[in-house]
Amino acid sequence: MSSTKVLFIGDSVTDCGRRDDPDRQLGHGYVREVSDKLALVRQGETVVNRGISGNRVVDLLDRWTMDCLDEHPDTLSILIGINDTWRRYDSDDPTSVEKYERGYRSLLEQAVGAGIGRIILVDPFLLPLTPEQATWREDLDPKIAVVQALAAEFGTRHLALDDFLQAQLGEFSPADLAADGVHPTELGHRIIANAWLSAYLSQ
Numbered sequence: 001m002s003s004t005k006v007l008f009i010g011d012s013v014t015d016c017g018r019r020d021d022p023d024r025q026l027g028h029g030y031v032r033e034v035s036d037k038l039a040l041v042r043q044g045e046t047v048v049n050r051g052i053s054g055n056r057v058v059d060l061l062d063r064w065t066m067d068c069l070d071e072h073p074d075t076l077s078i079l080i081g082i083n084d085t086w087r088r089y090d091s092d093d094p095t096s097v098e099k100y101e102r103g104y105r106s107l108l109e110q111a112v113g114a115g116i117g118r119i120i121l122v123d124p125f126l127l128p129l130t131p132e133q134a135t136w137r138e139d140l141d142p143k144i145a146v147v148q149a150l151a152a153e154f155g156t157r158h159l160a161l162d163d164f165l166q167a168q169l170g171e172f173s174p175a176d177l178a179a180d181g182v183h184p185t186e187l188g189h190r191i192i193a194n195a196w197l198s199a200y201l202s203q
Contacts, residue, residue, distance in 0.1 A: 006038075006200075007048045007073035009060065010080045010122075012183060013192075014051025025049060029184065033193030034200075041201070048073070056084045056095060057103035064107060069114045076116050077196070078107065079161070081124030081147065082182055085140040097142045104146060108154050120199055121151040125162035127174035129181045159199045161192065 008014050008031045016029030026032040026049050035047035050067040052059065057080055060068075068076065081100065088094035111119060123144045128134035144162055151158035165177060168191060174181060177188035184192060 003044050003046055004075070005046045005048060005071065005073045006034075006075040006077070007050060007068065007071050008034075008077045008079075009050040009068055010078060011051060011055040011083050012053035013082070014049060014079055015053045016051065016189070018049045018051060027051070028189075030189040030192040030196065033190055034196055037193065037197055038200075051079075054083060055080065056087065057081070057100055057107070058095070060107055061103050064110060068107075069110060072114075073116060075118040075120065075200070076111055077120045077122060077200075079122035079124065080104070081143045082126065082140070084143060085124070085126070085136055086182070088139055089136060094139070097146060100143050101146045101150070104150055108150060108156070112154065119154070119156040120159060120196070121147050121156050122159045122196070123147050123161045123163070125165050127165060127169075127178045127181045129174055133181050157199055159196060161195060164195050165191070 013029065014031060016027035016031065018025045018027030018031070021027050026035055026047065031047065031049045031051070038045050038047065048071060060080055084095035084100050108119070124140060124147070126133070126136055126140050128136065148158060148160070168177060172187070176185065177191065178184050
């Protein structure tokens with residue numbers, strides 16, 4: 001069976017310490033969970049992690065050729081956007097919805113133009129722990145809508161991760177899934193990995 005490369009790219013949720021991980025640089029989050037579980041059900045998949053903590057859409061644009069296109073993945077998974085929201089509130093450095101959409105669209109146009117045949121767009125998410133953090137939704141929700149619209153426009157697969165995690169709150173607290181509302185716990189990463197695999201393996 002020929003090898004298939006699955007490339008994950010995004011921010012700290014994807015990075016998860018992968019650059020300090022001597023074992024294939026997968027990190028200790030959902031990407032490693034996906035790799036381990038995928039190995040049990042499929043042969044020939046190579047998983048690559050190119051997440052970098054703190055990244056926004058503009059940062060992906062800057063490194064898109066080297067960290068995505070030059071990798072020639074068969075499947076590309078993108079999870080980006082929470083820092084485009086967060087920096088508005090902690091650094092007074094907002095990313096408008098329009099700038100986010102333009103940047104994200106450019107990523108997809110380049111990926112499709114390079115012949116990447118399978119793309120999965122994953123919604124950024126937020127599990128607010130405080131009333132102040134809950135106000136971030138006014139900035140994040142329109143960006144989630146952008147991801148959903150681009151997935152439909154480009155005909156990619158789409159993982160409505162924010163909705164999926166919100167649905168888990170009947171069983172778990174926000175802190176059970178993301179200790180600071182943004183970065184997943186071990187349980188949160190496991191749940192994300194299972195949701196991603198369901199989207200990936202479905203026909």
